[in-house]
Amino acid sequence: MVITLFLIITCTFFLMNEMPGSPFQNLDQLTELQYKLLDEKYGFDKPVTERYFTYLKNILHGEFGISLQFNNQSVAKIVFKRFGPSLKLGLQALVVGTLLGVLLGVIAAMKQNSWVDSFCSILAIAGRSVPNFIFAVLLQFVFAVSLKMLPITYDKGSLIGSILPTLALAISPMALSSRFIRTQMIEVLHSDYIELGRAKGANDWQLVFHHGLRNSLIPLITVLGPMIVSLVTGSLVVENIFAIPGVGEQLTKSILTHDYPTIMAITILFSALLIFALFVCDILYRVVDPRLRIEGGSS
Numbered sequence: 001m002v003i004t005l006f007l008i009i010t011c012t013f014f015l016m017n018e019m020p021g022s023p024f025q026n027l028d029q030l031t032e033l034q035y036k037l038l039d040e041k042y043g044f045d046k047p048v049t050e051r052y053f054t055y056l057k058n059i060l061h062g063e064f065g066i067s068l069q070f071n072n073q074s075v076a077k078i079v080f081k082r083f084g085p086s087l088k089l090g091l092q093a094l095v096v097g098t099l100l101g102v103l104l105g106v107i108a109a110m111k112q113n114s115w116v117d118s119f120c121s122i123l124a125i126a127g128r129s130v131p132n133f134i135f136a137v138l139l140q141f142v143f144a145v146s147l148k149m150l151p152i153t154y155d156k157g158s159l160i161g162s163i164l165p166t167l168a169l170a171i172s173p174m175a176l177s178s179r180f181i182r183t184q185m186i187e188v189l190h191s192d193y194i195e196l197g198r199a200k201g202a203n204d205w206q207l208v209f210h211h212g213l214r215n216s217l218i219p220l221i222t223v224l225g226p227m228i229v230s231l232v233t234g235s236l237v238v239e240n241i242f243a244i245p246g247v248g249e250q251l252t253k254s255i256l257t258h259d260y261p262t263i264m265a266i267t268i269l270f271s272a273l274l275i276f277a278l279f280v281c282d283i284l285y286r287v288v289d290p291r292l293r294i295e296g297g298s299s
Contacts, residue, residue: 001275008271009264013055016260017048023068023258042068059268065261069254075265079247083269085156086239086246089165090232097170098224101177105216106208108178109185120178127175133237136168140241154242165242169235173227177220184216221284225277232273 024038039045043054058065064075101124108120143164144152155161188194189212197207239248247266254262 001279004275005268005271009056009059009268010052012264012267013052014048016263017051019258021258023260055264064265064268067254067259067262069257069259069262075261078250078262079265079269082245082247082250085154085244086248087232088156089154089162089169089244089246090228092162092166093169093231094173094228096166097173098177100170101174102181102213102220104174104178105181106185106213108182109189110204110208112186117182120182124175124178124182127171128179130171131237132168132171132235133241135171136165136238136241139164139168152242154244156245165238165244168238168242169231173231176223176227180220180223181213181216184219185212188212188215218285221281225281226274229270229274229277 022044023042024035036045043051046054055065062076064079066072067075067078070078104120104123108117111117140152143150150164151158151161152164153161154165185208189208194207194212198204236248236252238244239246240252247269250262251266253259254266
């Protein structure tokens with residue numbers, strides 16, 4: 001995990017320094033001498049390798065620098081402040097999307113090759129094929145502009161104000177969960193222990209939710225890690241559409257303004273969360289599937 005994060009930091013740092021332009025390119029009123037003084041102040045006059053090792057030393061002490069565009073604020077404070085709204089919406093979208101996806105997948109598997117199965121499959125394909133920012137605009141047009149039922153932008157102080165962005169972000173996990181659960185559930189429903197349960201008189205819903213669903217969740221765990229991180233860290237476009245003051249919107253602004261310290265801090269946050277989520281998924285395999293547990297030195 002540490003080696004992976006180190007490689008990501010290294011690649012991002014050197015690639016970022018190859019970006020054309022500078023953080024001060026929008027300050028047209030500055031003279032050439034003032035540009036030079038700014039470069040000296042922020043260390044841009046030094047070789048890139050020297051700046052790289054200095055940056056590594058600083059982040060080992062928990063120092064991510066100051067923003068070059070936002071009144072010289074601490075980058076750590078900016079990212080921490082922005083992480084709250086992204087975390088809230090991401091978790092809401094994950095819960096809503098996963099629950100709906102599991103339900104649709106189970107129904108589609110139980111009604112295999114029927115019109116219900118086809119309808120659920122169409123929803124899943126549409127959810128995976130159409131970008132979430134398209135759904136975001138459609139939701140705004142229908143529920144905010146046409147029906148005037150919900151606010152068009154995000155309101156952190158109101159649960160109603162978070163409904164539209166939550167639904168827009170929940171489309172992708174819903175579609176992904178539905179496809180995984182349907183495929184796995186069809187296989188599980190034809191297994192021997194399910195047939196034995198039917199022979200003992202258990203109904204289909206009892207067999208599905210008490211016996212079959214746990215085994216069907218194993219493949220879903222594989223994609224839950226990256227999906228959780230992508231939702232929690234926010235969608236770059238969706239956050240801009242709903243004016244959400246989240247991490248995704250901050251990253252977009254930082255890239256456009258060449259705010260190198262903020263770009264690096266958010267990249268490290270994204271990467272660390274993803275690596276940790278994959279680690280947690282590996283642990284969850286043992287919880288969900290007892291066959292993967294190792295006891296007494298043998299599997």
